[in-house]
Amino acid sequence: MKRLVQPRVLLPALALACGLVASTCYVFQKPDAIIFSHKRHLSESAACVDCHGDMTQVVDMVQSRLPPMAKCLECHEDREKACAYCHVTPSAPEPAARNVLGGILFNHKNHAQRTKNDCATCHKRVMEAEEPRYSTRPEMLDECMQCHKSDFRNIECTKCHTNLTELRQKPFDLFSHRGNFLEKHPIVAKGDLVVCSHCHKDNFCTDCHSRMAPMKPSLMRSDEPDRQLIHRGDFLTTHPMDARLDGKQCLTCHRQNFCQDCHTKNGLSARGLTNGLGPHPSGWLVKGSGDFHGPPARRDIGSCATCHERGAESNCIGCHKVGGVGGNPHPPGWESRIDPQRGHACVMCHR
Amino acid sequence: MARSTSRAHSALGALVLLCAAPALTRADTPAKPATPAEPPRVYGELRTYIRGWQDTSPEDRATQRFRLPFLQTVYVGSNRVGVKGLSIEALGYGEIESVEPLVGNRGRGDLLMATIAWRGLPNDMLMLKAGRQIVHVGAANNAIIDGFSGRLELPLSFTLEAWGGFTAEPGFDWGTDRWQAGARAAWSPFDVGHLGVSFAQERMFGEPSRELVGIDFAWRQFKWLDTTGYFLIDDLSRRLQEAELYIEGHPTREWQLQAEYRHVDVAARIPKTSIFSVFSNATYDQAGGWIGFFPLNGMLSLFGGASVLVYDADDIGYRARLRARLLLDRRLGNLIGIELGRVGTGTSGYWQTRAYGMWSPTSKLHLTGDVDFGVYDDSARTNGHRWSNVSRLTAAVDLFAGGRLMADVSVLVSPTFSQQWAGMLRFTYDLSGRLPEPLMVP
Numbered sequence: 104m105k106r107l108v109q110p111r112v113l114l115p116a117l118a119l120a121c122g123l124v125a126s127t128c129y130v131f132q133k134p135d136a137i138i139f140s141h142k143r144h145l146s147e148s149a150a151c152v153d154c155h156g157d158m159t160q161v162v163d164m165v166q167s168r169l170p171p172m173a174k175c176l177e178c179h180e181d182r183e184k185a186c187a188y189c190h191v192t193p194s195a196p197e198p199a200a201r202n203v204l205g206g207i208l209f210n211h212k213n214h215a216q217r218t219k220n221d222c223a224t225c226h227k228r229v230m231e232a233e234e235p236r237y238s239t240r241p242e243m244l245d246e247c248m249q250c251h252k253s254d255f256r257n258i259e260c261t262k263c264h265t266n267l268t269e270l271r272q273k274p275f276d277l278f279s280h281r282g283n284f285l286e287k288h289p290i291v292a293k294g295d296l297v298v299c300s301h302c303h304k305d306n307f308c309t310d311c312h313s314r315m316a317p318m319k320p321s322l323m324r325s326d327e328p329d330r331q332l333i334h335r336g337d338f339l340t341t342h343p344m345d346a347r348l349d350g351k352q353c354l355t356c357h358r359q360n361f362c363q364d365c366h367t368k369n370g371l372s373a374r375g376l377t378n379g380l381g382p383h384p385s386g387w388l389v390k391g392s393g394d395f396h397g398p399p400a401r402r403d404i405g406s407c408a409t410c411h412e413r414g415a416e417s418n419c420i421g422c423h424k425v426g427g428v429g430g431n432p433h434p435p436g437w438e439s440r441i442d443p444q445r446g447h448a449c450v451m452c453h454r
Numbered sequence: 455m456a457r458s459t460s461r462a463h464s465a466l467g468a469l470v471l472l473c474a475a476p477a478l479t480r481a482d483t484p485a486k487p488a489t490p491a492e493p494p495r496v497y498g499e500l501r502t503y504i505r506g507w508q509d510t511s512p513e514d515r516a517t518q519r520f521r522l523p524f525l526q527t528v529y530v531g532s533n534r535v536g537v538k539g540l541s542i543e544a545l546g547y548g549e550i551e552s553v554e555p556l557v558g559n560r561g562r563g564d565l566l567m568a569t570i571a572w573r574g575l576p577n578d579m580l581m582l583k584a585g586r587q588i589v590h591v592g593a594a595n596n597a598i599i600d601g602f603s604g605r606l607e608l609p610l611s612f613t614l615e616a617w618g619g620f621t622a623e624p625g626f627d628w629g630t631d632r633w634q635a636g637a638r639a640a641w642s643p644f645d646v647g648h649l650g651v652s653f654a655q656e657r658m659f660g661e662p663s664r665e666l667v668g669i670d671f672a673w674r675q676f677k678w679l680d681t682t683g684y685f686l687i688d689d690l691s692r693r694l695q696e697a698e699l700y701i702e703g704h705p706t707r708e709w710q711l712q713a714e715y716r717h718v719d720v721a722a723r724i725p726k727t728s729i730f731s732v733f734s735n736a737t738y739d740q741a742g743g744w745i746g747f748f749p750l751n752g753m754l755s756l757f758g759g760a761s762v763l764v765y766d767a768d769d770i771g772y773r774a775r776l777r778a779r780l781l782l783d784r785r786l787g788n789l790i791g792i793e794l795g796r797v798g799t800g801t802s803g804y805w806q807t808r809a810y811g812m813w814s815p816t817s818k819l820h821l822t823g824d825v826d827f828g829v830y831d832d833s834a835r836t837n838g839h840r841w842s843n844v845s846r847l848t849a850a851v852d853l854f855a856g857g858r859l860m861a862d863v864s865v866l867v868s869p870t871f872s873q874q875w876a877g878m879l880r881f882t883y884d885l886s887g888r889l890p891e892p893l894m895v896p
Contacts, residue, residue: 253578282702282710282746282757283775290682290700292590294640294648294672297605305567306499306529306545308588312596315564315624317525317547318503325862325878326848328810328824329779329791336806336826337842337868347799348763348771349740350720355595401734402765405720408730420729434735439691439726447659447727 135192137199139235151222151229158222159215164207169199199235208263217250224249260302285331289355312356350405401434424452498530498885507876523551530885539578544568564624581605589617592638592652593668593684593696595723598622599634613640613650621656631660640670647673647681656725663725665689679703688722693735695722710746714761715739738765755779771799786814802832818852830869842868856884 144154152158154170161168175189186193218224225246229239241247247263248255254262280288292299299308311320311332321332338345346353387396400407411419422429432452443449503525531543548563569585582604589603590596592615601619608614618635620628636654649671656664670684683699697717704710721734742761748754760774779791793808810824826844843866850860862878 253573281748281752281755282712283744283759286714287682287700287702287712289590289596290684290698291672292596293593293684294650294670294682295642296590304531305543305569305587306531308590308596309545309566312588313566313598315566315622317527317549317562317564322878323501323503325824325846325864326820326822326850326860327812328808328822328846329789329812336808336844337828337866339870340830340842340868341797341804341806341828344797344799344802344804347801348773348797349718354720354723402736402769403720404730404734404736405724407733408724408728411730419733423733432733434733437732437735439732441661441690441726445661447661447663448729448731451729 135190135195135197137235138189138191141229141232141235141239143233145230158211159220161211162213164209172198208265280331283331285333314356347403350403354405420451495534496530496532496885498528500529500881500883500885501525501527502881503527503878504880505876505878508874521551523549525549537572539573541571541573542569543571565626579607586622589636591615591617591636592640592650592654593670593686594636594652594654594666597634597654597656600628601633601635611641611643613642614638615640621658632658634664636666646675647671658725658727661727662690663727666695678705688719690726691722691731691735693719693722695719707752708747708749710744710748710757712744712746712759714742714744716741736765738763740764753781753784755781765800769800771797773797783814786817787820788813798831802830804831805829820848820850820852822846822848839869842866844868856886858882 145151154174155168156170158168179188186196190196214225215222223230225241226239227241227246232239251263254260288299310316310323319334319338321335324330324332387394389395390397407419419429419432421427423432439446441449443453504522505525506520506522508520525547526549527545527547529543529545531541533541535542544565545567546563546565549561551560551562565586567586567588569583569587571581571583573581582602584602586598586600587603588596588598591603598621599617599619600622601617603617604615606614614637616635616637619633620630621632621634623629623632634654634656636652638650638652640648640650642648642650650669652666652668652670654664654666654668655662665688666686667689668684668686672680672682674680680702681700682702684697685694686696687693688695694717696719697715699715701713702710703712717737717739719735719737721731721736724731740761740763742759744757744759746755746757748756756778758774758776760772763771763773765771773796775793775795777791777793779789782788782790790811791809793806795806797803797806806826806828808824808826810822812820812822814820824844824846826846828842830840830842844864846862846864848860848862850858852858858881860878860880860882862876862880864876866874866876868874
């Protein structure tokens, strides 16, 4: 009987498999980390300086006061040979990783004096920390703000941060401007404009939101094409479609007279009916035609108001009044708290 | 009479701008420190724009005419003026435009913002601000007023805000019968969210033109999930004017997921003093979803999504957008990006594509390019011309500390213009001597 598997094939295959397993184990070997519970050590009457030495004398973020292993062995001498007591991967122990928080100016000595050496004033979470990671680090918006809110609001970021582009703090979404932040930013500002003012002064909002602004924002900042700004491209052509899609957006910044001024200036108002440049299709005033103005006007009356708002002289009133050919202007279910005999708009018809 | 009033208002605007001039002078020569610990600090920016382009005449659209406006904006502020907690800011502009010999020069200008603010009590609990300002308090829409605003932070994370003043109009066209006021009470446990209740009223012709009651909220129980929204009720017509809800999740720093819902009653936003407010109570609803992926530590940004706007059963609009941006050098701000967008309104629509790039060959020279291409569905509304193209190049040079000169050239081909060339020179000077960073947030 012929052997199904020849030894000369089996042995190299086995060697290859062992090699694969060994290399996989090596690649996926858990990296070493230190097992350490601040909570447990502090509950056993250890003081911060017992391990971190003269931390209260440190004046910058460069000097390390992470305790060396020798410091641990002062108490844990009986564990000298039991590496797994502190190391996650005792077969390949590594020194504790020191994750230096870059771009921060911080003086432990000054702060220790102000807090009377009570480290937990800033390192609040250290009492509960089960891991020696930077979860014990003070969060800017929590601990630092106990004293530095004035600096925060005066945008004195450089008192502490030397590099804002590397800033990583929570809550990320409050300060992140990625995604469709342009659409979302009003909702953030509505809740707490103070958040915006941490980085932006009032003139930043005014660039876009002032009705008196002399130039559209995308032109004012034409050398920042990556910024999300409205009115990009050939907005002159697209704006009727944008306005039809979401008229509310226009009314956010522009009042009615803004559109009216421009349309009048460019011959797109009443004169447009004769020069072919008017915004309305030919059947606009013909009832029954597919382009009759009634349905679109009901759908977005704001578009009508942009050009035809002239108070009592508005051209709708000629037809849409009591007894007029346009009939009752009010839609079904319409109601108002305004006294029809006194309201500024009501008395145009109800008098 | 009205014209003389308008002139008086323009003169007043000019006077206010002139008053800001001494502060600019001081910016160049540092003032004597009030206290050694807190030296005076004047910040601000001057921007000068000179633009030129050709335009069509409204009388005869085949006729081209050239326009050359000269625009100067002045922004100046100080938050260390010798009195603790006091700060001042002002932003205004003046423009002179040479249209054509027959029309002659035309000038205009305005004060966009001018405030004096004070922060006081322990940890800045009280803030008071007076002057021309944008207020955006609570669920109501932002307003520009000539008046005051205040904010008081109370214990247990409660906040009270109030504002009021005349509605700011171009050219200081005040009317004592046009004013607005509002207030908001909120509870905002720091970092977790807020819940606010607000009221705002705007008056025109001596009667309420808007009266709004709003509720705004945000909740961030987890760092990776953010729920934000508001309701706005039009108290005069007893209708829900707007409601908006955003849910944003970022399970990891690389991913961002957003869902939005919005309900809008457009007619309710029209002042009740307008005859147009009585014609309609139509509403629309908008729902959409967006997804973003930002790998390579934010160097690559991919973002896209769509939202649908439903006016009624057979009238639906939508917009969709895809964006990709690759940051080549974070320090210099070198990047390239592309965008693809689509807008559909039911009766018409358009496609829009963009490609842009920013490149700084040296730390003092900054170049950008931007090409925008639009294609339209409905040729009837675009004079039979179905597409448009805008190409733009800019080059900026940092001349000295705080000073940057930029040149901008653009070409537009569109249904309106067979070819429009435009050029702009912009000079910016930052009083602090610092130039803008290429990017703040990835």
